[in-house]
Amino acid sequence: MENGFISPNEIWTPQVIEEIQEKAELGRYRIRGMGRSRRVPSFDDLVVVPAGLTRVPLEGYRERCETRTVLGTRFAQKPIVLDIPVTVAGMSYGALSLSAKKALGIAATTVGTSTTTGDGGMHPDERRASKMLVYQYLPARYGQNPYDMKRADAIEIVVSQGAKPGGGGLLLGHKISAEIAALRDLPEGVDQRSPVRHPDWMGPDDLAIKIEELREITGWQVPIYVKIGASRVYEDVMLAAKAGADVVVVDGMEGGTAASVEIQTEHTGIPTLAAVVEATEALRELGLDDEVQLIISGGIRSGVDAAKALALGATAVSIGTAALLAMGCNDPRYAEDFRSMGTEPYSCHACHTGRCPAGITTQDPLFMERLDVAVASERIANFLYSMALEMQTLARSCGKSNIHHLDETDLRSLTWETSLITGIPLVGQRRNHHAAKTPEKVSSRETLTEGKW
Amino acid sequence: MDETTLNVVELDLNDLNTQEINASIRTTLRHRPNFLLRNALGQHNIGVGVTNQSSFVVQGDLGHYAFAMCEGIQVRIEGDVGWGVGENLMSGEIFVNGDAGSSAGPSLRGGVVAIAGNAGPRAGIGVKGGTLIIGGDAGYMSGFMMQKGTIIILGNAGPGLGDSMYDGQIFVAGTITELGHDTRINFLNESEYEAIAHLVLPYHMSIPLPSTFRKVVSAGTLHHFDKKEIARWKTAL
Ligand SMILES: Cc1cc2nc3c(=O)[nH]c(=O)nc-3n(C[C@H](O)[C@H](O)[C@H](O)COP(=O)(O)O)c2cc1C
Numbered sequence: 270m271e272n273g274f275i276s277p278n279e280i281w282t283p284q285v286i287e288e289i290q291e292k293a294e295l296g297r298y299r300i301r302g303m304g305r306s307r308r309v310p311s312f313d314d315l316v317v318v319p320a321g322l323t324r325v326p327l328e329g330y331r332e333r334c335e336t337r338t339v340l341g342t343r344f345a346q347k348p349i350v351l352d353i354p355v356t357v358a359g360m361s362y363g364a365l366s367l368s369a370k371k372a373l374g375i376a377a378t379t380v381g382t383s384t385t386t387g388d389g390g391m392h393p394d395e396r397r398a399s400k401m402l403v404y405q406y407l408p409a410r411y412g413q414n415p416y417d418m419k420r421a422d423a424i425e426i427v428v429s430q431g432a433k434p435g436g437g438g439l440l441l442g443h444k445i446s447a448e449i450a451a452l453r454d455l456p457e458g459v460d461q462r463s464p465v466r467h468p469d470w471m472g473p474d475d476l477a478i479k480i481e482e483l484r485e486i487t488g489w490q491v492p493i494y495v496k497i498g499a500s501r502v503y504e505d506v507m508l509a510a511k512a513g514a515d516v517v518v519v520d521g522m523e524g525g526t527a528a529s530v531e532i533q534t535e536h537t538g539i540p541t542l543a544a545v546v547e548a549t550e551a552l553r554e555l556g557l558d559d560e561v562q563l564i565i566s567g568g569i570r571s572g573v574d575a576a577k578a579l580a581l582g583a584t585a586v587s588i589g590t591a592a593l594l595a596m597g598c599n600d601p602r603y604a605e606d607f608r609s610m611g612t613e614p615y616s617c618h619a620c621h622t623g624r625c626p627a628g629i630t631t632q633d634p635l636f637m638e639r640l641d642v643a644v645a646s647e648r649i650a651n652f653l654y655s656m657a658l659e660m661q662t663l664a665r666s667c668g669k670s671n672i673h674h675l676d677e678t679d680l681r682s683l684t685w686e687t688s689l690i691t692g693i694p695l696v697g698q699r700r701n702h703h704a705a706k707t708p709e710k711v712s713s714r715e716t717l718t719e720g721k722w
Numbered sequence: 723m724d725e726t727t728l729n730v731v732e733l734d735l736n737d738l739n740t741q742e743i744n745a746s747i748r749t750t751l752r753h754r755p756n757f758l759l760r761n762a763l764g765q766h767n768i769g770v771g772v773t774n775q776s777s778f779v780v781q782g783d784l785g786h787y788a789f790a791m792c793e794g795i796q797v798r799i800e801g802d803v804g805w806g807v808g809e810n811l812m813s814g815e816i817f818v819n820g821d822a823g824s825s826a827g828p829s830l831r832g833g834v835v836a837i838a839g840n841a842g843p844r845a846g847i848g849v850k851g852g853t854l855i856i857g858g859d860a861g862y863m864s865g866f867m868m869q870k871g872t873i874i875i876l877g878n879a880g881p882g883l884g885d886s887m888y889d890g891q892i893f894v895a896g897t898i899t900e901l902g903h904d905t906r907i908n909f910l911n912e913s914e915y916e917a918i919a920h921l922v923l924p925y926h927m928s929i930p931l932p933s934t935f936r937k938v939v940s941a942g943t944l945h946h947f948d949k950k951e952i953a954r955w956k957t958a959l
């Protein structure tokens with residue numbers, strides 16, 4: 270046989286062929302969990318530039334590096350005070366098992382941070398487990414009631430998610446058990462497609478009235494967050510802040526999900542790296558960067574990603590997938606089960622099937638039994654601590670006694686692309702050769718035509 | 723003046739801002755749960771989050787989200803309301819002796835929201851229980867993604883009625899411009915007619931009650947994806 274018959278094809282790759290064959294079988298788009306898989310510009314293309322002669326680093330063991338973080342200082346009488354600037358993102362009971370929800374709550378409480386409800390409302394066990402619990406106010410309003418709302422430590426109005434901006438929640442029939450159906454007022458076993466828009470408000474003017482409603486219900490006590498999947502971030506953040514949000518949560522396109530239409534996950538929205546830059550710029554432009562806190566999420570994997578996000582202007586980061594991985598998602602212990610599902614440990618993204626071998630994204634009692642709440646919560650807490658330590662390590666090396674003092678000057682870009690996106694100087698270039706972050710910002714096009722590169 | 727009238731707390735809404743109105747309601751509620759809210763001029767977010775047994779008479783119009791997220795309230799509004807009246811009501815009763823804007827009774831979970839006049843688009847969107855009664859016409863996409871509960875429309879229903887409803891029932895006395903996706907019309911039996919009469923008559927909206935209703939329910943074809951039903955799914959996905 271001639272060699273040409275086995276040479277790799279750049280257009281019709283094995284992945285493309287598999288995708289077409291699967292869609293030919295399904296008759297619809299593919300759905301899957303986890304989040305985006307292809308490479309997009311990310312925090313990996315930034316490096317931290319620690320102290321040298323220009324700055325003095327701090328002693329690791331002796332000199333404190335503050336991690337305390339306050340959210341909701343704008344209008345709320347009781348802002349949220351976190352020990353670390355890493356929160357647990359909203360993941361619904363329904364998408365997750367109850368044990369997983371409890372483990373997240375216990376872990377967040379142990380390390381002194383907040384966790385968040387999700388599309389399925391607030392479970393009493395989750396409330397008990399979580400010292401600081403953010404209550405999501407979503408388009409579907411499943412299980413929503415005034416009592417849970419008043420029990421919450423903050424309210425998060427979900428406009429959209431990074432994994433599927435412009436798309437609604439999905440929970441396939443295998444996960445709509447009798448209990449989940451009762452909590453959501455749905456027929457048991459139905460494929461749940463949540464609405465994309467809120468039922469009773471449309472645009473930013475109505476959002477301002479909606480925010481006032483939630484403040485009135487909660488007596489102006491707790492912060493009101495607005496969560497937006499990253500798309501037109503600059504404009505959206507401005508509108509959310511103008512509508513009266515205390516905290517804006519921006520979820521980049523890397524954001525995780527329990528179930529999403531694959532093409533939405535892979536091809537919509539903008540990367541977290543770009544999102545944090547645009548969001549920060551919007552708040553600065555409004556002069557609200559001291560009043561409105563910014564939480565960034567979507568593909569945050571470590572204290573390093575978190576430190577870089579903070580340096581770019583975020584007040585805190587939020588994690589979803591990383592917390593699931595910490596508690597046992599993709600654990601090679603379940604290799605046999607993964608194979609029976611047609612996947613492998615470290616490659617699973619089958620959360621939508623309800624057959625999670627690790628007992629995390631399932632409602633099947635057989636799998637749920639596998640998740641030990643005590644062990645899982647300890648592992649998540651360990652991971653959150655590790656993130657805080659990593660952030661402190663980087664901040665101290667930059668001579669910062671507070672991780673919130675990290676800023677753009679502590680970073681350099683490794684690639685031209687990242688430098689253009691963030692305005693952070695390319696390694697090997699002096700800062701004043703790069704105008705993007707200075708007040709007299711010039712557009713990328715001008716920079717290029719003037720030959721400054 | 724009898725004792726009940728004396729016990730009614732009167733608030734002139736013209737003198738107060740939203741925060742003051744709701745704060746006055748909250749602080750007085752436990753001891754004196756009956757309110758007369760005078761001079762309502764379309765203020766938004768009035769009476770939201772009340773979960774004590776209480777009664778309100780409102781003279782004038784209210785804006786958006788009137789009496790949203792409440793439980794156990796008895797409300798009579800002598801005027802019109804804006805969007806989202808009675809959002810997520812858990813139990814109790816809200817009667818609007820006027821018209822309602824968009825999304826009346828969104829995500830209703832229990833009790834009754836009754837509108838004597840017309841309701842705008844998306845009335846009863848995402849209803850999860852309870853009853854929404856509309857004395858006049860209901861706008862576009864009413865009952866969209868309804869999950870449980872009952873909607874009664876004594877006038878006409880706009881296009882897209884009950885689109886993608888999971889469950890629940892919509893009764894319409896007048897014409898239906900166009901049914902929403904995944905709905906079908908069922909026959910009404912006598913006991914259902916009696917149940918409608920029982921629900922509607924206390925509000926004296928329509929006497930005599932129309933002699934027939936059409937009952938709209940979910941066809942259930944979108945409950946599970948089926949590639950053989952692709953024509954339906956193309957419109958829904
Ligand atoms: C299993 C799972 C369930 C989720 N459920 C919700 C939800 O109910 N509401 C919501 O706003 N976001 C939901 N998300 C998105 C997260 O809140 C968050 O935006 C995302 O996970 C952040 O990205 P990361 O997973 O890369 O950390 C979910 C994510 C996952 C992984």
Ligand code: SF4
Pocket residue numbers: 302303593597598599600617618619620621624625626627628629630
């Ligand atoms: S192991 Fe479970 S939680 Fe992790 S990707 Fe697979 S199904 Fe999802």
